[in-house]
Amino acid sequence: MSSERFSAISKIAQYIPEVPRPLRKPTLKVRLLWTLLILVLYVTMGFISLYKVTVSAQALPLYQIVFAAQQGTLTSLGIGPIVTGGLLAEILVGSEIINLDFSKEEDKAAFTAMVKVFTIVFIIIESVAYTVGMLGFYYHVPLSALPIDAIQLILAGIVVYMLDQMIQKGWGVGSGISLFILANVALLVMVDLFNPVKVAGQFFGIIPFLVQAALSGNIYAAVLRPNGYPSLVGLGATVAFILLLVYLEGVRIEVPVTSSQYRGIAGTYPIKLLYVSNVPVILVAALLANIQMIASWWASWARTSGLWYASMLAQYNSQGQLVGGLLYYLIGPQTLQQAISNPLLAVLFVAVMTVLSTAFAKVWVEMSGMSAEKAADGLIKAQMAIPGFRSTRSTVGMMLGRWIPVVTLLGGALVGLIAGISQFLGVFGGGIGLLLMVDISIQYYQTLIQEELEFIMPRLAGIFGR
Incomplete structure (x- = not known):
């Protein structure tokens, strides 16, 4: 890639919001506190539904797990745009389509700018694509609500990107991407274990269902349950x-x-x-x-x-x-x-x-x-x-x-x-x-x-x- 194109990308990146690095490295306790606050905010976004959207059927569990997404909510895209933008930049540099020397500060800055621009581009593209895709089998949403939902997803995607940047820049511990995946999967495990909601007359979570089965004298019903419900085998x-x-x-x-x-x-x-x-x-x-x-x-x-x-x-x-x-x-x-x-x-x-x-x-x-x-x-x-x-x-x-x-x-x-x-x-x-x-x-x-x-x-x- 020519220096002129890198210059153009760097100029575009200047208009993208960026989290500054702390003036001095915070203590571990302070960073753990910031990490907790960021995690709580991300999880909370996963419980806020998009405008007039009703999810009629659960689909694409793999997408939700890998990208820490909750369909039909502000985190419907999860970390997808961040992962895709960063991965594309890594591929371009790793395959030497773009030659960068990371021992030079200007090349490091160029790579960072490229990742920022790619991420924002994918946030916009995936938000629009997801919104159009909601007209299918899994969602109920009026046509007039789609522009509002697209704007919600774009703004939420930028917020998720900023939260990840806060951790990456030293305000938190570890990686924002890893943290969000960990929280999302841990939440799924907790649901499989303890969810007290009844489905077809039986508790969904294995622990409350196990108690229910024991009280009814049919403990073997918990060994292998139908429809993929959590079981003792699982x-x-x-x-x-x-x-x-x-x-x-x-x-x-x-x-x-x-x-x-x-x-x-x-x-x-x-x-x-x-x-x-x-x-x-x-x-x-x-x-x-x-x-x-x-x-x-x-x-x-x-x-x-x-x-x-x-x-x-x-x-x-x-x-x-x-x-x-x-x-x-x-x-x-x-x-x-x-x-x-x-x-x-x-x-x-x-x-x-x-x-x-x-x-x-x-x-x-x-x-x-x-x-x-x-x-x-x-x-x-x-x-x-x-x-x-x-x-x-x-x-x-x-x-x-x-x-x-x-x-x-x-x-x-x-x-x-x-x-x-x-x-x-x-x-x-x-x-x-x-x-x-x-x-x-x-x-x-x-x-x-x-x-x-x-x-x-x-x-x-x-x-x-x-």
Whole structure:
């Protein structure tokens, strides 16, 4: 991209609201307080409905989980525009379509401006697209309310972007995107556990239903409930997958390193089995969620227009549940009963999740600067060396190259497999949602540990606090 275009983007970015950095770094307690306030505001927005919008059927659960969205509310878009804008900028720079040198302050500023502009553009585009899409099967909204709803979504999207910026600029802890996903999934888990609302004469949440079943003498009714309601099988699967994910997060290869500047300082460079963390699943889920959203709107439009191919896109039963069509196969089985009745659908969904997650893991490592060569550069710049080997980029890169490509593919396949299988086992919060929640919780724990480490060894916090 030419310097003239960067100059134009920078000028546009000047008119976009921006959160200033604090003059001095706030204490951890102050940042935790700001984080709590930001979280409360975001969750509250998720309970405020759009103007004259009534949601008639729940759809696209994957989109709601990945983008921390609540359909029909001010957070209908969630973090979608932020993720999409940032991801597009990362792809353009990582693939070297746009050449930037992040050691230069002007290039850092250009990248920040590009992300800001992309995010605002996607806020506007997705707000308009979502508003038009509300004329389909899942919503009841008068045509005259659509412009107001579009404006609401645009303003809410800007507010969400500003909240994320507050955390990113140092007012809060961690990442706004991760925080919103964590809160959204945690809320879903709490609903599955404790929701006291009765549906068809029975409590929705597994805890109140379990009490109800025990009092009626039919405790076995809670083992596997119909229609995807929370069950004891789902509760057991949730606990099992949490333990499995926590264990996998701790599996790593410890590469010994020593400081070439400070004699006697030694440690290890950890290469985790889940090297790329939950990023492959987020990318796969984001891809599938956007495809599902487009297919859903297309199917809804075809249905309301009475087109002959509407049933090929989506088929619904009398309760408004999706039972067939292209969209049915894109979403995959949502319950164990669906997986048992249609094993081909279950196998196909798990295979797609595993293959795509593996592919995205490999691509992301190269694009995000996590390859063996980039990791070697980081160690050398931090003046760290592997004992017994020369401290050169090629030598250190060769040593790290023994493990990083392997754990990249294996870790990507594992998270894809876990996400695919857990979806139809009734895991609370959804399979992908639970995976994100556990991983983000661990990241927050590590962030807090790193905060303490920075007081002791600021230079090495980025290496040993990973």
